[in-house]
Amino acid sequence: MDNSTIAAISTPHGVGGIAVIRVSGNNAAEICDRIFKGRERLCEVPTHTVHYGFIVGPDGEKLDEVLVTVMRAPRTFTREDVVEISTHGGYVASKRVLEALFEAGAVPAAAGEFTKRAFLNGRIDLTQAEAVIDIINAKTDLAQKNALSQAEGQLKSRIDALRRRLVALAAAMQVSIDYPDEDLEELTPQQIEAQLMDIHRDISRLADSAPRGKILRDGIKTAIIGRPNVGKSSLLNYLAMEERAIVTDIAGTTRDVIEETVDLNGVPLRLLDTAGIRETDDKIELLGVERSLKYIDEAELILLVLDSASGLCEKDRELLAKTEGKRRIVLVNKTDLGSSFTLDGAIYISAKTGEGMDILADRIKQIYSLGEIGPDSITLTNERQLCALLRARDAVSRALDSLGRGLAQDFAALDINDAVYALGEIDGKTVSEDIVTSIFHSFCVGK
Ligand SMILES: Nc1nc2c(ncn2[C@@H]2O[C@H](COP(=O)(O)OP(=O)(O)OP(=O)(O)O)[C@@H](O)[C@H]2O)c(=O)[nH]1
Ligand SMILES: [Mg+2]
Structure with missing residues (x-):
């Protein structure tokens, strides 16, 4: 030390x-x-x-x-x-x-050295140390709440519980391996299998929370797409609560991609306002249109904006077809001007009055299962934790597999040990020096 x-x-x-x-x-x-x-x-x-x-x-x-x-x-x-x-x-x-x-x-x-000492001296585990960075970097209330509960040890105790169950199982198996003739408490292969399946399911549940954790930390990369003048920049400005992008009634106003992180009723969005898509001879506008098309492929979520006042045109149909099959929400904007068409599944909004924005927020929460984040839901928030968790689950699968094939319990016991080891990487009980160093390096000095 x-x-x-x-x-x-x-x-x-x-x-x-x-x-x-x-x-x-x-x-x-x-x-x-x-x-x-x-x-x-x-x-x-x-x-x-x-x-x-x-x-x-x-x-x-x-x-x-x-x-x-x-x-x-x-x-x-x-x-x-x-x-x-x-x-x-x-x-x-x-x-x-x-x-x-x-x-x-x-x-x-050094960067992160105070927190590193807190970890090395056993005051916090790695999940809590990582949560400290997340609290500092949180961009929305929801992300901060989640990080705080992780810092308080919610994830830590969940990992602890999984480890205890695996260790108890390994110990029970050891008894029957080492003292097959003694009359000690023993688990039947069926009991072992049933417990392993329970553990497998609980690990999977935790792993399933990872995409939600990533969203909380980084926001959903959301591209606002549509033909010119439908109100894409107006939507960005409304959600950002400031005049972030230039808005005019001239088609082709936005030429470059404008990015802004917004908090839509607790949902963190990394919004990308793009150039309106149309055929054009303007060299600069054309470059912008190419970028818009690129973002249709790159974004995690597409908000396809249509103009309710001007009606559905050929370009709109083209874009509807192009974004079909992607994660997309169709928004019919300018409903304050009246509505000239109806479209199944579309949300009717007005970037001018804010109509429909709550419905939009709810729809996104539904798509990403964000509604379930309560005070006691646990969410993995980084790739490192997820990788280790998946390794633990693989090891449990292998144990189940060898039990299923009727192999000696020694094999399954080894796999269970692997699972315990992988869980230890999450909270730092069995983590290598290199990993610890790299984690704390991402902190700032003074933390
Ligand atoms: N009444 C009304 N007008 C709107 C609404 N949304 C946008 N507008 C108007 O529509 C015009 C175009 O808005 P923009 O936000 O610049 O449209 P855009 O889609 O970004 O256009 P490009 O950047 O050219 O692709 C502006 O005059 C806005 O004031 C709305 O909900 N209601
Ligand atoms: Mg614009």
Whole structure:
């Protein structure tokens, strides 16, 4: 274990009311005492208390007026002694105090090192550490709520429970392998099989939540497609609640793809407003149209916009056919101007009045099963967790397979061990040093 005492600015760089510098390690209080002038010595104050004073440089010069919070192990984020110094905001004050800390013996914290120490010291598991990044990066309420419940250990306890069941099963099998003649409690092959099938099903359920987790984290990549002037940019602006894209009554206004992340009743969408699709000789517009067509293929969801006032034309029919079979919602816009046609399954909206937007949100929630996200639903939120979970499920399948073929239970027991190992990669019980390092690298310094 690393004995160094680390320090970093934990608040964003830039101008603000205060900045917080976090110091963690065995010597946190001693190091801070070397540069802190207050009524008491930080080494001697009770834990979890706040102290007023000044940070002074080597020549006695006052660097900043501060509040210092002293928190002694183990009731801290890292489970080490932690001191947090609140300095004045802005770049200069916090940077000078940080430099003074380095001169007094602290070393710069690497990206994610505070959280990494919390993990290495057993305060949080890997799923919780990853949830910390997700909380920081959350773009919508729903994503933040989900990350928070993961940070509180919902996923951790689910993985724990699966592991306990597998270990208990392996132990019961071991009894019959090692002491076949003894009268110990034993499971019949049928019982083992039934339990494994239960576990397999529960792992699958958890794995099925992964696409939802990805949506919460990244948003649904949604292309707004349609011929010119139907109101694509108006729709983007309405949902973004700002004049993000230029809107005019001239067909062919949008030439390039405009991207904006919006929160539609809790559904995170990465909206792409595209150029209206039509035949054109304009070189720039043509490039835009090519991009629109490309996004029909690339997007995860297509909002095909039609114009209720101008009626259905040949180009609309072409686009309806082109997007058939893709994840698509047809929107008939400008219903405030009256409606000239009806179309099965289409949602009638107005980008001007906001009519129909709730229905649109509900439809998307339905398509992506987002309605089910409640306070206690658990969602995997990253690829790493999913890969390990699928490896665990494969191992359980192999165990089931060898039991089914009547092979000796030793084989199934080995597969169950593999499954336990794979689960351990999710929460970090059996994870390699490399993986840990790469996970914490994606953090920012100070976290
Ligand atoms: N009344 C009414 N007018 C709308 C509505 N949506 C858009 N418009 C008008 O329709 C015209 C075209 O809107 P845009 O949002 O620029 O259409 P677009 O599909 O982005 O057009 P291009 O960028 O040229 O492809 C503008 O004059 C808008 O004010 C609506 O729901 N109701
Ligand atoms: Mg436009």
